[in-house]
Amino acid sequence: MSNLLLVRGSTRGDDSLSTKIALQLVDELRRKTPDMTVVDRDLSLAPLPHIGADFSAAIRLTPEDRTPAQAEVIAVSDAAVDELLDADTIVISTGFINFGISSILKSWIDHVARAGRTFRYTENGPVGLLSGKKAYLVIASGGIYSGDAAAFDFAEPYLRRVLNFIGITDIEAIRIEGVAYGPEAAEKAIGAAKARAQELAQAA
Numbered sequence: 001m002s003n004l005l006l007v008r009g010s011t012r013g014d015d016s017l018s019t020k021i022a023l024q025l026v027d028e029l030r031r032k033t034p035d036m037t038v039v040d041r042d043l044s045l046a047p048l049p050h051i052g053a054d055f056s057a058a059i060r061l062t063p064e065d066r067t068p069a070q071a072e073v074i075a076v077s078d079a080a081v082d083e084l085l086d087a088d089t090i091v092i093s094t095g096f097i098n099f100g101i102s103s104i105l106k107s108w109i110d111h112v113a114r115a116g117r118t119f120r121y122t123e124n125g126p127v128g129l130l131s132g133k134k135a136y137l138v139i140a141s142g143g144i145y146s147g148d149a150a151a152f153d154f155a156e157p158y159l160r161r162v163l164n165f166i167g168i169t170d171i172e173a174i175r176i177e178g179v180a181y182g183p184e185a186a187e188k189a190i191g192a193a194k195a196r197a198q199e200l201a202q203a204a
């Protein structure tokens with residue numbers, strides 16, 4: 001049986017375009033694989049706490065050396081890591097916020113990029129521990145970054161690098177770009193994203 005993890009990173013609730021396209025993609029992937037289980041982690045409804053001193057100390061300690069407060073923050077991180085390890089397919093959606101990803105999604109990454117769990121240090125540098133997983137990124141933005149403004153895009157390149165770092169290399173992206181350029185431009189961008197989601201699900 002295959003497992004899909006949907007990580008919703010939009011901060012715009014029901015108005016979110018990245019969520020809308022991510023949900024379409026998940027529906028189509030599920031139609032293709034009806035026995036697929038879906039874990040829906042909606043970070044806007046249940047944001048993970050920002051990491052702090054307890055987290056930063058605890059990741060370097062064995063469980064028996066952690067204080068109760070440290071054990072509590074690590075349990076939150078472990079649960080997010082377990083969900084990621086259990087998934088064969090990961091769909092990550094986010095709005096493009098101030099040239100990068102939303103802070104709720106960044107916080108999820110801070111919890112799942114864990115030495116000893118999702119990557120490890122070797123003599124030749126860090127090595128990702130996740131293998132055989134497929135990831136889809138769904139990113140909605142007011143502006144257009146696929147052309148001349150690519151240097152301002154700290155969302156897709158960042159997500160790709162961080163997923164590569166933990167061992168996920170099979171990554172597809174769906175962009176919904178230029179939605180701030182008026183209703184017509186937004187409709188066009190949404191239409192193109194819907195078609196791309198359909199195409200990617202068919203190819204899965």
Ligand SMILES: Cc1cc2nc3c(=O)[nH]c(=O)nc-3n(C[C@H](O)[C@H](O)[C@H](O)COP(=O)(O)O)c2cc1C
Pocket residue numbers: 010011012013015016017018019094095096097098099100140141142143144179
């Ligand atoms: C606080 C905030 C900051 C934003 N920053 C950017 C930005 O830097 N560049 C951009 O193209 N769009 C920016 N936008 C527009 C969003 O990317 C756009 O509304 C997108 O649809 C959000 O994704 P969502 O609909 O999935 O929430 C910003 C929106 C908000 C609310």
